[in-house]
Amino acid sequence: MTIFAKTFTFVEKCCKLDESLQLMIADVVYVRKGQVIKMKIALGMIISSLDTEDEIMRFIDNAEKYGHKLNCVIVAYTKRFNAQAASNINNKVPLHAVNINNPKHAYDEFHRLDISETATQTLLSCPVDTGAGLVPYGFNRTIVTIEAILRGIDILFFVDNDVFPTVLTETEEGITENEVDFFGEHLKQLKAGSTITTGEYSGYNILPPAAFDCMDDLLFGVQKNDMLDYWKTSFAHRCMTVQATDRTPVSCSKILGGNTALTLSAFSSLPTFFSSYYYVDDELYLNRGEDTVLGIGIANSGTVCTDIKLFPLHDTYKSYPSEPDLCNDAAAQIRFFYACTGWIGRNPFLNYINGNDLQSVRDSQRHRLERGVDALARYTSNPRFLSIMRNFDISWENVGRYINEYEQVLEAWDEFTGRSDIK
Numbered sequence: 001m002t003i004f005a006k007t008f009t010f011v012e013k014c015c016k017l018d019e020s021l022q023l024m025i026a027d028v029v030y031v032r033k034g035q036v037i038k039m040k041i042a043l044g045m046i047i048s049s050l051d052t053e054d055e056i057m058r059f060i061d062n063a064e065k066y067g068h069k070l071n072c073v074i075v076a077y078t079k080r081f082n083a084q085a086a087s088n089i090n091n092k093v094p095l096h097a098v099n100i101n102n103p104k105h106a107y108d109e110f111h112r113l114d115i116s117e118t119a120t121q122t123l124l125s126c127p128v129d130t131g132a133g134l135v136p137y138g139f140n141r142t143i144v145t146i147e148a149i150l151r152g153i154d155i156l157f158f159v160d161n162d163v164f165p166t167v168l169t170e171t172e173e174g175i176t177e178n179e180v181d182f183f184g185e186h187l188k189q190l191k192a193g194s195t196i197t198t199g200e201y202s203g204y205n206i207l208p209p210a211a212f213d214c215m216d217d218l219l220f221g222v223q224k225n226d227m228l229d230y231w232k233t234s235f236a237h238r239c240m241t242v243q244a245t246d247r248t249p250v251s252c253s254k255i256l257g258g259n260t261a262l263t264l265s266a267f268s269s270l271p272t273f274f275s276s277y278y279y280v281d282d283e284l285y286l287n288r289g290e291d292t293v294l295g296i297g298i299a300n301s302g303t304v305c306t307d308i309k310l311f312p313l314h315d316t317y318k319s320y321p322s323e324p325d326l327c328n329d330a331a332a333q334i335r336f337f338y339a340c341t342g343w344i345g346r347n348p349f350l351n352y353i354n355g356n357d358l359q360s361v362r363d364s365q366r367h368r369l370e371r372g373v374d375a376l377a378r379y380t381s382n383p384r385f386l387s388i389m390r391n392f393d394i395s396w397e398n399v400g401r402y403i404n405e406y407e408q409v410l411e412a413w414d415e416f417t418g419r420s421d422i423k
Contacts (some may be wrong), residue, residue, distance in 0.1 A: 038069075039154035039155055040071040040072075040151075040152055040153045040154050040155070041068070041069065041070055041071055041153070041154065041155045041156075041157065041183075042070065042071060042072050042073065042074050042148050042151070042153040042155070042156050042157065043056070043059055043060070043063075043070050043072075043073045043074070043093075043157050043159065044073075044074045044075075044141075044144040044145070044148060044156050044157060044158045044159075045073070045074075045075050045076075045144070045158070045159055045160070045161060046075075046076045046135075046137070046140040046141060046143075046144060046160070046161075047075060047076070047077050047078075047161050048077065048078050048079055048133045049077060049078070049079040049080035049081070049082075049133070050075060050077045050080065050081050050082055050085055050086060050097055051080055051082050051085060052082065052085050053085040053086075053088045053089045055161040056073055056075065056089055057088070057089065057092070058164060058165060059157075059159055059165055059182065060073070060089070060092050060093050062165035062179065062181075062182050062183070063182075063183050064092075065179075066181040066182075066183065066184050067184075068183040068184060068187070070093045070183075071093075071094070071153065072093060072094040072095070072096055072151065072153070073089060073093050073094070073095050073096070074096045074098065074144050074147050074148055074151075074153075074156075075095065075096070075097050075098065075144075076098045076100055076103075076135075076140050076143045076144050076147075077097060077098070077099065077100065078100045078101070078130050078133050078134075078135050079130070079133045081097065081099070096147060096151065098143055098144070098147055100126050100130060100135055100139075100140065100143060101126060101130055103124050103143055103146075103147070105147065105150065106124050106143070106146055106147060106150060107120070107124060109150045110123075110124065110416075113416075113419045113420060114419070115415055115416060115419055116415060118412070119411070119412035119415045119416060120412075122408050122409060122411075122412035123142060123146060123409070123412045123413065123416060124143070124146075126139060127139065127276075127277070127405070128277055128284060129284075132284055134277075134284050134286055135286075136275050136276060136277050136286055136287070136290075137257070137273070137275045137286060137287075137288070137290040138272070138273040138274040138275035138276070138290035138293070138409075139275075141158065141257060141272075141273040141290055141291075142272045142273050142274075142409075142413075144156070144158070145262070145264070145267070145272060145273070146416065148264060149264050149267070149417075149420050149422055150420065152421070153264060154263065154264060154265070155187075155190065155261055155262065155263055155264070156261070156262045156264055157183065157186065157260070157261045157262075158257050158258065158259075158260050158261075158262065159258055159259065159312075160257070160258030160314070162258075162314060162315045162316070162318060163201070163258045163259060163312050163313065163314050163315075164312060164313040164314075164315070165179060165180060165182035165312060166178060166179050166180065166202075166312065166313045167180050167202050167242075167243040167310070167311050167312060167313060168202035168203065168240075168241075168242045168243060168311070168313055169242055169243050170242045175240070175242060175321075177313060180310065180312070182310070182312060185308055185310045186260075186261040186308060186310070187261070188308075189249055189306045189308050190261060190263065192249075193304060194249075194304050194305065194306040195263045195265075195266045195303050195304045195305065196255065196260065196261065196262050196263065196266060196298065196303060196304070196305040196306070197260065197261045197305070197306050197307075197308050198252065198254075198255040198256055198259060198260040198261075198305065198306075198307055198308070199256065199259050199260075199307055199308050199309060199310040199311060199312070200241065200244075200256065200259070200307075200309075200311050201241060201256065201258070201259060201311055201312060201313070201314035201316075202241055202242055202243055202311040202312065202313045202314065203240070203241060203313050203314045203315060203316055203320055204238075204239055204240055204241075204316045204317055204320065204323065204324055205230075205239040205240075205241060205316065206316055206335075206336075206339050207224075207227060207230070207231050207234065207239055208234075208239055208317075208323075208324040208325070208326045208332055208336060209234040209235055209238055209239050209323065209324070209326070210231065210234060210326050210327075210379070211232075211234070211235060212375050212376065212378075212379035213375045214371045214372045214374070214375035214376075215228070215231055215232060215372070215375075216228050216232075216368075216372075217368040217369065217371040217372035217375070218340075218368075218369065218372025218373065218375065218376055219231065219372070220364075220365065220368040220369070220372070221365050221366070221368045221369025221370075221372045221373070221392070222340050222343040222344055222347070222365075222369065222372075223343060223346075223347045223350070223351075223365065224343060238323060239324075240323075241311060242311070243310075243311045244309050244311065246309065247308075247309045247310075248309065249306045249307060249308050249309060250306070250307050250309070251304070251305065251306060251307075252305055252306065252307040253295045253296070253298045253299035253305055254291075254292070254295045254307075255291045255294060255295050255298070255305065256291060257273070257290065257291040258314065259310070259312055259314075260291075264422055265422050266303055267413075267417055267422060268417050268422050269301050269303070270294065270297045270298065270301055270303060271293065271294060271297040271409075271410055271413060272294070272409065272413045273290040273291060273293065273294050274290055274293045274294075274405075274406055274409055275287045275288065275289055275290035275293070275345075275346065276345065276349065276398070276401070276402045276405055276406075277345070278345055278391075278394055278395050278398045279394075280387075280390055280391055280394050285338075285341045285342070285345055285391060285395075286342060286345065287342060287345030287346045287349070287395075287402075288339075288342035288343055288345065288346045289342075289343075289346035289349075289350055292346070292350060293349075293350075293353065293406075296353060296354070316335075317331070317332055317335055318331075319331070319332075324336075326379075326380060327379065327380055327381075333380055333382050333384075333385075337384060337385060337388070340373075340385075340388055341388060341391045344388065344391050344392050344395050345391075345395045347361075347365070347395070348362070348395055348396050348398070348399035348402060349399060349402040349403065349406065352399060352402070352403055353406075358399065362396050365392075366389075366392060366393075369388070369389065369392055370389060373385050373386055373388045373389060374386065
C-alpha cells in the first residue's frame with residue numbers, strides 16, 4: 001500500500017473525529033507528524049518564450065473549472081519574457097518563471113544546501129548556447145523539476161505548450177473535441193496508489209500519413225520499427241488518434257513528458273530526465289527521449305506508474321484540424337525532419353543504456369537508413385532528407401560524450417536529492 005492509500009484511510013477516520021479536518025474528496029493530502037496536510041500541486045511547462053498567457057491559462061482555467069487548486073505554475077523559458085503575460089498568469093496562480101540562462105532561485109538554494117560547484121554547474125548551467133532558443137529537453141525538464149522540489153511541491157504536472165485539456169472523440173457526426181477534467185483524472189489514480197501517472201495523446205501522430213517504398217528501412221534506421229504496421233496503414237486511419245473508449249488504467253513504465261503527473265518524492269530513487277544534443281555544420285540538433293530514460297529508471301526501480309488512458313489533444317504539427325501533408329507541406333516536412341534527427345540523436349545513448357552492442361546496432365541501422373532516407377527524399381521531392389545520414393554519423397560519433405554527460409548528471413542528481421527536502 002502506498003503513502004496515498006494509507007493516507008486516505010487515515011483521513012477518513014480523522015474526518016469522523018474532528019470536523020476541522022474534513023477535506024473535500026478532490027484534495028490530495030499526506031500525513032506528517034500526525035497532521036493531515038494538503039499536498040502542494042504545481043503545473044510545469046517548458047517553453048521557448050513566455051510571449052502569451054494562453055498556453056498556460058487554458059490549464060489554469062481547466063483546474064479551476066473542476067475544482068482543483070494549483071499552488072503555483074513553474075515555467076522554464078529561454079528567450080523572450082512578456083511581463084504583462086506573466087502578470088496575467090500570476091493574478092490567477094502564483095507564477096515562477098525560470099530563465100534557463102540564469103535560474104537564480106535555484107542557484108541561491110543550491111548554495112544554501114551546500115551543493116558542490118560541480119553538481120551545481122552540471123544541473124543548472126545550460127550546456128549549449130541558447131541564442132537559437134533551443135535547449136536540451138532533459139535539461140529543460142530537470143530545471144522545472146528542481147524548481148518544484150526547492151519550492152516544496154509534492155505533485156508536479158508536466159504539460160507541453162502544444163497540449164490542450166481536451167480530448168478528441170469519434171462520434172457518428174465525426175470527430176469532436178471535448179474538455180475533460182485533466183487534473184482530476186491524474187489525481188484519481190494518484191489517490192489510488194500510483195506514484196506517477198501518464199497517458200497518450202489525441203491528435204495526429206508524429207508519423208504523418210505516407211506511402212512510399214522503403215518505409216520499413218526508414219523506421220528501422222531511426223529505431224521506430226515498432227510503428228511499421230501503423231505507418232503502412234496510415235491512409236486508412238490518417239495517423240489520427242482519438243480518446244480510447246476503454247479507460248481501464250494499466251501499469252506502465254513509458255511516460256510522455258507532456259501528459260504526466262509526478263509525485264516528486266519518487267525522485268529520491270529515480271534518475272532525472274536526460275537527453276543530449278549534437279551539432280552538424282554549426283547547427284544544433286536536440287536529441288529526443290528524455291522521458292524514455294526516466295521510464296527505464298521507473299521500470300528498474302519498481303516505481304508504481306500508471307497509464308490513466310486519458311488522451312489530451314496534442315497539436316503535433318501546430319495546424320490541427322488540418323491533416324499534415326508530408327508531400328506538399330513544407331512545414332510538415334520540417335517537423336518530420338527534426339523528429340527523425342531527434343530520434344537519431346537519441347538512439348546511440350538509448351542502446352547503450354539498454355545494454356545493446358553499439359557497433360552492431362550502428363551498422364545495421366545505417367545500412368537500412370540510407371535506403372530509407374533516399375526513398376523519403378524522392379517521395380517528398382525534398383533533398384534535405386538526404387542530409388539525415390550525416391546527422392546519423394555525427395550523433396554516433398558523440399555517444400561517448402552522451403554517456404559521460406549522463407554519468408555526471410546522475411552523480412549531481414544524487415547529491416541534490418540527498419541534500420534537498422523531498423517529502
